[in-house]
Amino acid sequence: MTMTMTTTSLSIFDQxxxxxxxxPFNMAAHVLARAGERPDKVALAVLRLxxxxxxxxxxxxxxxxxxxxxxxxxxxxxxxxxxMRLGNTVEFPVAYLGAIAAxxxxxxxxxxxxxxxxxxxxxxxxPRLILRGAGIACPETDIPVLDEAALEAMRALPPADYHMGDxxxxxxxxxxxxxxxxxxxxxxxxxxxxARRMMHDGWYGLRADDRLxxxxxxxxxxxxxxxxxxxxxxxxxxxxPAPEVTAEQLPLLxxxxxxxxxxxxxxxxxxxxxxDGALFLPCLRHGLAAGxxxxxxxxxHWHAATGTAIHEAYGMSECSTFISGSPAHPAPPGxxxxxxxxxxxxxLGPQGPVAIGKEGTIAVHRSDPGLMLGYMGAPEATAAKxxxxxxxxGDLGAMAEDGAITYLGRADDMMNAGGYxxxxxxxxxxxxxxxxxxxVAVTDIxxxxxxxxxxxxxxxxxxxxxxxxxxxxxxxxxxxxCPRGFFxxxxxxxxxxxxxxRRALRxxxxxxxxxx
Numbered sequence: 343m344t345m346t347m348t349t350t351s352l353s354i355f356d357q358x359x360x361x362x363x364x365x366p367f368n369m370a371a372h373v374l375a376r377a378g379e380r381p382d383k384v385a386l387a388v389l390r391l392x393x394x395x396x397x398x399x400x401x402x403x404x405x406x407x408x409x410x411x412x413x414x415x416x417x418x419x420x421x422x423x424x425x426m427r428l429g430n431t432v433e434f435p436v437a438y439l440g441a442i443a444a445x446x447x448x449x450x451x452x453x454x455x456x457x458x459x460x461x462x463x464x465x466x467x468x469p470r471l472i473l474r475g476a477g478i479a480c481p482e483t484d485i486p487v488l489d490e491a492a493l494e495a496m497r498a499l500p501p502a503d504y505h506m507g508d509x510x511x512x513x514x515x516x517x518x519x520x521x522x523x524x525x526x527x528x529x530x531x532x533x534x535x536x537a538r539r540m541m542h543d544g545w546y547g548l549r550a551d552d553r554l555x556x557x558x559x560x561x562x563x564x565x566x567x568x569x570x571x572x573x574x575x576x577x578x579x580x581x582x583p584a585p586e587v588t589a590e591q592l593p594l595l596x597x598x599x600x601x602x603x604x605x606x607x608x609x610x611x612x613x614x615x616x617x618d619g620a621l622f623l624p625c626l627r628h629g630l631a632a633g634x635x636x637x638x639x640x641x642x643h644w645h646a647a648t649g650t651a652i653h654e655a656y657g658m659s660e661c662s663t664f665i666s667g668s669p670a671h672p673a674p675p676g677x678x679x680x681x682x683x684x685x686x687x688x689x690l691g692p693q694g695p696v697a698i699g700k701e702g703t704i705a706v707h708r709s710d711p712g713l714m715l716g717y718m719g720a721p722e723a724t725a726a727k728x729x730x731x732x733x734x735x736g737d738l739g740a741m742a743e744d745g746a747i748t749y750l751g752r753a754d755d756m757m758n759a760g761g762y763x764x765x766x767x768x769x770x771x772x773x774x775x776x777x778x779x780x781x782v783a784v785t786d787i788x789x790x791x792x793x794x795x796x797x798x799x800x801x802x803x804x805x806x807x808x809x810x811x812x813x814x815x816x817x818x819x820x821x822x823x824c825p826r827g828f829f830x831x832x833x834x835x836x837x838x839x840x841x842x843x844r845r846a847l848r849x850x851x852x853x854x855x856x857x858x
Contacts, residue, residue: 351697351698352688352695352696352697352698353688353689353690353695353696353697353698353700353702353740353741354686354687354688354695355680355681355685355686355687355688355741355745355747356686357681357682357683357684357685357686358683358684359684359709360536360537360539360540360683360684360711361684363509363532363533363536363711364509364536365508365509366506366507366508366509367506367507367508367509367532367533367536368442368443368445368504368505368506368507368532369442369513369514369532369534369535370406370410370439370440370442370443370504371443371504371506372535372536372575373439373535373571373574373575374399374402374403374406374439374574375575376399376550376574376575376576376577377399377400377402377403379577380399380577381398381399381400382398382399382400383398383399383577383579384396384397384398384399384579385397385398385399385401385402385574385579385580386402386432386570386579386580386581386582387579387580387581387582387599388432388582388583388584389555389581389582389583389584389587389595389599390583390584390586390587391587391591391594391595394599395432397432399574399577402436402574403501404497404501405436405440405497406436406439406440406443407440407443407501407502407504408440408496408497408498408499408500408501408502409436409437409439409440409441409443409493409496409497409499410440410441410443410444410501410502411444411496411499411500411501411502412440412492412493412495412496412499413440413441413444413446413471413496414444414502415499416471416486416488418444418446418470418471419445420444420445420446420505420507421445421446421447421511421512422446422447422469422470422471423446423447423448423449423467423468423469423470423515424437424441424446424447424448424449424469424470424471424472424473425449425451425460425463425464425467425469425471425472425473425485426438426448426449426450426451426473426561427451427453427460427472427473427474427475427478427479427480428453428473428474428475428478428490428561429453429475429476429477429478429490429561430453430559430560430561430585431475431490431560432560433475433490433493433494434450434560434561434566435560435566435570436493436497437473437493438450438514438566440496441514442513442514442532443502443504443505444502444505445505445507447512447513447514447515448514448515449463449467449469449514449515449516449517449527450514450516450561450563450566451463451517451561452561452562452762452820452822453475453478453479453559453561454820454821454822455479455820456479456816456817456818456819456820457479457480457481458481458818459525459818459819459820460479460480460481461481462525463517463525463527464481464483464485466527466718466719467515467527467718469485470485470486471485471486471487471488472485472486472487472488473487473488473490473493474487474488474489474490475489475490476489476490507532508532509531509532509533509536510531510532510533510715511531511532512529512530512531512715513530513531513532513534513535514530514534515527515528515529515530515718516528516530516563516659517659518658518659518660518763519756519763519764519765519768524765524768525765525768526717526718526720526723527717527718527719527720528659528660528714528717528718529714529715529716529717529718530714530715531711531715533711533712534662534711534712535571535575536711537662537684537710537711537712537713538567538571538572538575538662538712539575540664540682540683540684540685540712541568541572541655541662541663541666541682542572542575542576543668543670543682543683544666544668544671544680544682544683544684544685545630545653545655545663545666545667545668545679545682546568546572546603546630546653546668547603547627547628547653547668547669547670548572548573548576548578548603549576549578550576550577550578551578551602552573552576552578552579552602552603553578553579553581553599553600553601553602553603553625554568554569554572554573554578554579554580554581554601554602554603554604554605555569555580555581555582555583555592555595555596555599555601555603555604555605556568556569556570556580556581556582556604556605556606557583557589557592557604557605557606557607557610558605558606558607558761559585560582562761563659564605564607564632564633564761565582567662568605568630568632569582569605570582581595581599581601583595588613589610589613589614590613590614590616590617592604592610592614593614593621593622593623596623596626597622597623597624597625600625601623601625601626602625602626602627603626603627603628603629603630604623604626604628604629604630605629605630605631605632606629606630606631607631607632607633607634607760607761608631608633608634608635608636608637608640608792609634609760609761609792609793611629611631611636611640611644611652611792612640612791612792612793615640615643615644615647618647619647620647620648621647621648623648623650626648626650627650627669628650628651628652628653628669629644629648629650629651629652629653630652630653630654630655631652631653631654631655632654632655632656632657632663632761633758633760633761633762634758634760634761634792634794635749635758636652636654636792637791637792638675638676639791639792640652640791640792641654651669651672653666653667653668653669653672653673653679654666654667654673654678654679655667655678655679656678656679656704656737656747656749658735658763659714659763660713660714660727660733660735661706661710661712661713661714661733661735662712663682664681664682664685664687664706664710664712665678665679665680665681665682665685665687665704665747666678666679666680666682667679667680673746674742674744674746676748677742677746677747677748677749678739678746678747678748678749679746679747680744680745680746680747681745681747685706685707685710686706686707686709686710687704687705687706687707687747688705688707688732689701689702689703689704689705689739689740689741689747690702690703690705690729690732690734691703698741698742698743699740699741699742699743700740701738701739701740701750702738702739702740703734703735703736703737703738703739704735704737704738704739704747704749705729705732705733705734705735706732706733706735707731707732707733708728708731708732708733709731710733713733736756737749737750737751738750738751755785755844755845757769757784757785757786757794757796758786758794759786759794759795759796759822759823760822762822762823764786764796764822764823766783766784766785766844768819768823769784769796769798769815769819769823769824769825770782770783770784772814772815772818772819773798773800773811773814773815773825775814776806776810776811776814776815778802778803778804778806779800779801779802779806779811780800780801780802780803781800781801781834782798782799782800782801782834783798783799783800783834783842783844783847784796784797784798784799784825784844785797785844785845785847785848787847787848787851795825795826795827796823796824796825796826797825797826797827797828797829797847797851798811798825798827798828798829799829799831799834799847799850799851800828800829800830800831801830801831801832801833801834802830804830805830806828806830808827808828811825811828812824812825812828827851829850829851829854831850835847835850
């Protein structure tokens with residue numbers, strides 16, 4: 343791969359524009375375009391120790407287009423929104439693509455969200471229909487609800503035509519925690535899937551003959567994109583472990599099912615390597631990591647155990663991944679890698695792009711086809727994310743002469759909980775309502791290699807029962823947002839102007855618990 347920069351002294355990396363997205367366009371039609379060429383090929387295998395549930399491309403496309411027919415038969419019209427409250431089952435991607443095929447706008451959400459959190463999503467996005475799995479939290483509402491049995495029955499319906507249209511029109515909405523503490527509804531266009539083509543070579547090294555195993559759940563956006571949409575786009579096979587499969591069992595399944603690429607969050611790699619022995623994975627070419635920073639220790643340990651590399655990628659809900667290492671162009675040690683071909687990335691300071699090697703905010707050009715349309719119902723928050731022609735990630739980095747980018751931390755104090763970005767303000771706002779708490783601050787603290795946990799520090803007239811604090815949080819927040827420890831302190835650390843210093847919370851933790 344040839345890497346070309348258009349500047350000599352400023353931190354701007356320009357790989358040239360990607361090919362334009364065709365029009366008319368439909369994201370689901372693009373993802374399943376290979377189904378007609380290889381109807382009998384396995385598109386998806388759900389892996390269990392006892393065997394695998396296999397879906398051919400023909401079966402997958404029939405289920406998706408039948409679901410589209412069923413959703414439209416419910417009186418929905420293109421452009422209307424569908425809230426997804428489904429569990430970790432194959433029904434999740436089928437319903438997701440079925441809605442998009444029909445021109446509807448799915449809103450995939452984590453099954454861990456609580457009813458109050460979902461109520462906020464409903465208020466912002468005003469869905470016309472809710473798809474709900476058994477046991478998945480959802481508030482009482484007058485909005486019609488379909489259960490998984492009704493969705494499964496739709497698979498056998500006649501196929502709907504793909505709803506074609508402007509590639510810039512709204513396709514789906516995902517949620518992210520913003521720096522304001524308010525979860526934001528991130529609107530993406532149909533063209534977002536076209537932008538993911540830049541990852542195929544720039545990160546995955548993805549081929550049609552690959553068998554890509556993703557360790558995540560069906561209802562995680564990382565799994566939806568890297569584990570399903572991208573393999574299907576090129577006609578490869580997606581391998582997804584069943585919910586009961588543990589990280590320690592994954593090496594056996596990777597070997598048994600001839601996985602050629604493995605994708606996971608760094609914490610999964612850590613669990614797979616607990617026993618220190620060699621992992622015999624004869625078909626594996628390399629691993630992929632995203633969601634949180636991968637440590638060099640885990641990267642080296644994996645290479646020693648398998649003989650393969652892990653290629654890391656950096657991105658966010660608003661633009662997915664756009665900086666990465668790849669098999670053809672590995673990231674230099676200690677860096678995130680390079681902007682993918684077709685991307686334009688810069689490191690910005692107050693006066694624009696900074697000099698090569700200087701620290702600044704990582705930014706991606708607003709013309710990137712994978713960039714969000716904006717935050718639904720929050721035009722001011724959308725505008726605040728842009729500096730002229732650049733979208734600001736809020737993360738700090740520095741660019742080398744060859745364009746490699748080193749990650750230097752989060753400028754906005756955002757936390758990372760198992761690959762999910764979580765705003766400390768959102769968690770603090772909930773804990774502040776707990777009786778007895780006078781002040782509270784939370785941050786993520788690395789407790790071991792590749793394992794960070796959210797910890798809460800609070801002031802109160804007397805220490806409170808941790809079980810009471812935990813129950814208060816769990817009743818109002820998804821489990822991944824809940825602190826794993828609660829520490830009573832006399833005062834929270836602040837600067838000269840009284841501003842909370844979250845970075846000073848770690849020394850408090852270490853004083854109470856000892857260094858990690």
